[in-house]
Amino acid sequence: MIREEELRQGPQSAQWLEVGAVGSASTLAGMRAEWDALLDASEAGPFNAWEWLYPWCRRIATDRRPLVLTARDRSGALVGLMPLCVEYRSVAGVPVRRLSFLGETHVGSDYLDVVAKRGQEKDVARHFARMLYALRDEWDVLDLTDLREGSPTVDVLREVFPSGDVRVAERYVCPYDTLDPKEPFDAFLKRTGRRDNFLRRRKWLEKQEGYRIERTEAPGELAAPLTDFFRLHSARWASDGGSQGIKGTGVEAFHRDATQLLAERGRLRMYMMKVGGRAVASVYGILHRRSFIYFQSGYDPEWRNRSVGLVLVGETFRDALASGMTEYDFLRGTETYKSDWVTKQRQTVSVRVHGESWAGRWFTRSEELAREVRNGAKAVMPDTLVEKVRRFRRRRAAVH
Incomplete structure (x- = not known):
């Protein structure tokens, strides 16, 4: 277990917290009660619920290992969670160790984030960021997708990691309204x-x-x-x-x-x-x-x-x-029917952080090259053909 004195120095935290990690689905299965209690005491979004993320581990991400960071106060009470998982990829023969949020793919999870007791979001996120920094030789890339814009987690990662290692990009627009x-x-x-x-x-x-x-x-x-x-x-x-x-x-x-x-x-x-x-x-x-x-x-x-x-x-x-x-949220997507019902929007963002090895940067560069190739192909294809290609890919994905 990594303790505070072993982590990178930065702005002082408001309280002492013990940071640990849950690395098995069986242990995760037994966390429902305290996870639910923490979510209820937080401002975290709906898709950070145990009821959403545990089934995702069982049904969607069977090839990934859970790595849920936990923060507990001196009494042992759970005051923070960072629901991550470890994925092993190979890019052009180069092995890449990727950390990401549980729930990130296949099921449309918006507003993923650290779950922290209300009012302690930045302090808890700072403890987790420092742990990740201390262990940066153990992972190559940290991919956090679909955080709500303005999340304190984004600010803390920029604070703890060198600026050149942190990239933030816009993801989705989510129409909503107050009631x-x-x-x-x-x-x-x-x-x-x-x-x-x-x-x-x-x-x-x-x-x-x-x-x-x-x-x-x-x-x-x-x-x-x-x-x-x-x-x-x-x-x-x-x-x-x-x-x-x-x-x-x-x-x-x-x-x-x-x-x-x-x-x-x-x-x-x-x-x-x-x-x-x-x-x-x-x-x-x-x-x-x-x-x-x-x-x-x-x-x-x-x-x-x-x-x-x-x-x-x-x-x-x-x-x-x-x-x-008091709120109605349509989640991601700017389809016309949504704007006929609601008038407000919020943005989600993704954060990529490179670890200590060169493999993470290689992973990012490979993605950029693939994106450039796809965009180049789209530029020379008629719009109707582009749409047919999209539909063909959807049909193939549905079959497989």
Whole structure:
């Protein structure tokens, strides 16, 4: 275990903390209770939850080893976590040891970060950064993706590591808006770009036999709604070459695990629109404190012209207001339908830090060269051909 006196000197920390690491999935499995308690006492985002990251280790990243840094105070209480994993890659025959966040790929995890007790974020992140600096000969590249812009973790890494070893880049724009639970839904609708269309489409749907909106949140009742959700999500993206958000049996297995665990914590809402007994639209939502997180959706393409997706999204806003939510977050992506409902945006960023060896810099340069080749090919290809290539790659990825 690395102690403070062994770490790189820098600005003094506000308190003594003992920094350790969890390196096995079996130990990680037993951390749920204290992890949950820490998340509840923090400002960390929804995808830093044990209920999200532990299934990711089991279903998605079976070739990676967990390396969860922990910070405990003198009483032994957990006050900080940095949920990392170790991945071994080979670039042109050069072995590269890469550290990254748990949950970074395949499942759309925005706002990944250090989890720290509220008010101690920078101090805890500094302890972790110093440990990583002290052990920089044990890893080649640290890749932290999808942190919220303004995260204290970014500032601390710049503070602890030499400036030339830290690179920060923009990642995604995440549309969102604040809600006033006291505001009537009709008043909220007037401020959106979808009011008239929503009311007209909903009125027509309400006249159809068997029309209803179902909300499922109980852990033991998710099997059927999830099956309908996967079918509708796949159908919605089929004409575009397949979904980039949920593809493959491993990812579906992850979501079956994660939704069950989130539901056990009261953090899940699955919405289903049915007409004549058949599911025609679905929304997969996550609750985090007083925020509603719109994670994914799907709809039956045969009902596209009836705007079933639009109506169901509107109903999730109505339910969020009725439930006392103060924020609605669409997560990554600037699709037009999002800007019709919300008016604010936040940015996520990625941070890359090079370790002591040259392998990390070689890894970065190899990525840059590959990116230049791809961009050069796009520049000489007609736009229609570029889109066909994208769809072809999606279809291949869906198969494999």
